[in-house]
Amino acid sequence: xxxxxxxxxxxxxxxxxxxxxxxxxxxxxxxxxxxxxxxxxxxxxxxxxxxxxxxxxxxxxxxxxxxxxxxxxxxxxxxxxxxxxxxxxxxxxxxxxxxxxxxxxxxxxxxxxxxxxxxxxxxxxxxxxxxxxxxxxxxxxxxxxxxxxxxxxxxxxxxxxxxxxxxxxxxxxxxxxx
Amino acid sequence: xxxxxxxxxxxxxxxxxxxxxxxxxxxxxxxxxxxxxxxxxxxxxxxxxxxxxxxxxxxxxxxxxxxxxxxxxxxxxxxxxxxxxxxxxxxxxxxxxxxxxxxxxxxxxxxxxxxxxxxxxxxxxxxxxxxxxxxxxxxxxxxxxxxxxxxxxxxxxxxxxxxxxxxxxxxxxxxxxxxxxxxxxxxxxxxxxxxxxxxxxxxx
Numbered sequence: 001x002x003x004x005x006x007x008x009x010x011x012x013x014x015x016x017x018x019x020x021x022x023x024x025x026x027x028x029x030x031x032x033x034x035x036x037x038x039x040x041x042x043x044x045x046x047x048x049x050x051x052x053x054x055x056x057x058x059x060x061x062x063x064x065x066x067x068x069x070x071x072x073x074x075x076x077x078x079x080x081x082x083x084x085x086x087x088x089x090x091x092x093x094x095x096x097x098x099x100x101x102x103x104x105x106x107x108x109x110x111x112x113x114x115x116x117x118x119x120x121x122x123x124x125x126x127x128x129x130x131x132x133x134x135x136x137x138x139x140x141x142x143x144x145x146x147x148x149x150x151x152x153x154x155x156x157x158x159x160x161x162x163x164x165x166x167x168x169x170x171x172x173x174x175x176x177x178x
Numbered sequence: 179x180x181x182x183x184x185x186x187x188x189x190x191x192x193x194x195x196x197x198x199x200x201x202x203x204x205x206x207x208x209x210x211x212x213x214x215x216x217x218x219x220x221x222x223x224x225x226x227x228x229x230x231x232x233x234x235x236x237x238x239x240x241x242x243x244x245x246x247x248x249x250x251x252x253x254x255x256x257x258x259x260x261x262x263x264x265x266x267x268x269x270x271x272x273x274x275x276x277x278x279x280x281x282x283x284x285x286x287x288x289x290x291x292x293x294x295x296x297x298x299x300x301x302x303x304x305x306x307x308x309x310x311x312x313x314x315x316x317x318x319x320x321x322x323x324x325x326x327x328x329x330x331x332x333x334x335x336x337x338x339x340x341x342x343x344x345x346x347x348x349x350x351x352x353x354x355x356x357x358x359x360x361x362x363x364x365x366x367x368x369x370x371x372x373x374x375x376x377x378x379x380x381x382x
Contacts, residue, residue, distance in 0.1 A: 001314065003371040007364045010318050014325035015360065018333070043357070059318055066294040067183045067286045068323075075247055077183045077286030078203065082278045084251045137251060138271040143258055161350070168354040173361050 008048045012056035013063070016040025017070040024072060034154035035072035041092045042121040042162035045099025046113050047169060054097030061089055087132025091125035098124045110167045117159035122152070180326055182291040191234045191284070196293040197300075199285045206281045210274045216266060219273040226280045234288050244283035248275060295319065332359050 001009075020037040044053035060070065069076035071089075080089065099120030106112040126148055134144035186192075191199070206226075213219055230241050252275075255268050286294075295316070302312040336355045345351055 002368070003376045004364070004368040006314070006318060006376075007321070007368045007371065010321035010325055011329075011360060011364050013318075013322045014329050015357075017322070017326050018329040021330075047357070047361075059322060062298060062315075063319060063322060066298060067289065067291050068180060069183055070180070070326075073247065078282035079244060079279045079286065080247075082207070082282045083248065083275070136271075136275060137255055138267060139255075139258055147254055165350075165353045165357065169357045169361070172354060173358045 005052055009052050009056045009059060012040065012044040012048055012053065013060040016044065016057070016060050017063070017068075020070055020072040021074075022072075034157065036158075037072045038092070038121060038125070038155065039158050039162050041096050041125075042099060042117045042159060043166060045096040045116065045120055046103055046108075046162060046166035048100070050097045050100025050104060053100045054093050057093040057096045061093060064089075084133045084136040085129065086136070088125055088129035090132075091128030094128060095120040095122075095124040108167065108170055110163045113163035113166050114160055117162050118156070121159055121162070122155045180323060183286050184290050185236060185240070185287045187235055187288065189234050189288070191229070191288045194288075196285075196289045196297050199289060200297060203281050203285050207278060210277055214270060216269050216273065219270055219277065223273050223277045223280070226277050226284070230280055230284050234284060236284070236287055240283075240287060241280070244280055245276065248279060251275065328363070329356075329360060332356050332363070335359075 016037060017040075019040045020035065022036045024035045041053075041057060044056050047053075048056070064070050064076045065078060065081060067077050071080060080086065097120070099116045102116035102119055103113060106116070126145075130144045130148050131141065133139070133148070134141045137144070139147075210219070210222070213222065227241060230236055230244075231238055252272055255272055299312045299316060302310050302315045306312070333352065333356050336352050336359065339355075340346075340348060340351060
């Protein structure tokens with residue numbers, strides 16, 4: 001890990017934490033408030049490559065676990081890791097890594113970045129999140145999946161947003177991602 | 179300034195070592211999985227609530243703060259109740275969840291950030307064969323905590339610049355300049371680290 005890797009990992013962990021401190025935005029027709037935090041997961045995956053993005057999310061989770069209130073709504077501490085949404089948090093690290101992998105494989109047009117965000121930032125995160133939620137709440141898997149569908153519109157908006165932002169950033173700052 | 183969730187205090191729980199508290203938390207978790215009747219679970223919840231509010235002296239407000247994020251989940255359990263129709267099982271899930279979350283919150287509230295980080299550092303030490311360096315992890319933690327307010331400063335500068343040009347409501351327009359600035363800062367920062375011999379960590 002070079003000095004630059006170290007800085008980028010810390011920076012995207014900090015950026016995702018900072019996004020969590022923004023107030024949640026209520027979106028019309030979406031039943032749950034949309035928080036900006038998963039935007040950080042997607043931006044990391046789109047901009048700094050799989051390894052660094054995954055490590056940045058792991059670092060953020062570690063900071064949350066030791067007792068910093070860095071999750072949206074000022075949540076943090078060990079409690080969030082024993083609650084129903086623990087799987088989603090674990091999914092962030094893997095999801096950011098997967099986005100990075102997909103982005104590295106294809107050219108970075110906004111469409112391919114959007115697909116990468118949907119695969120890593122939504123599908124992978126849900127694959128980790130839904131079974132854990134079903135287990136903790138003792139719900140059938142299908143019910144848990146249907147419950148998570150409430151977050152889908154917001155997540156799709158964020159996937160598109162993150163793709164558009166990442167394309168513009170890559171254009172403005174071509175060093176990004178190397 | 180980022181402030182941790184630790185609540186200063188002088189109780190027996192505050193004095194207990196972080197590792198012991200973490201082990202106890204896992205112990206409580208194991209017990210909770212094994213207990214599957216409502217009454218003992220309810221007694222456990224009351225007991226943990228008593229330790230939380232009285233023994234650790236954290237008060238009812240913090241107990242409520244620890245419970246509040248669960249309300250949406252409790253609502254989901256209540257709603258699915260309509261077609262699951264096993265009230266006893268639903269109560270068990272709710273009680274188990276509350277007990278576990280209170281226990282975890284209790285550990286976080288009574289353990290200093292530095293003590294918790296020490297445990298993490300020790301865990302990272304055991305991962306050394308996999309190429310994890312505890313020093314580097316410690317450095318990453320310190321750097322991240324320092325960078326969070328720096329990111330906010332950048333956001334404020336960009337927003338101020340945009341506002342002066344009449345872009346008060348363009349919340350999304352801020353993202354791209356903030357990210358490019360932040361990436362440029364990363365270059366400056368990594369050059370500063372290299373100038374101080376930081377990159378030699380690679381060869382160790």
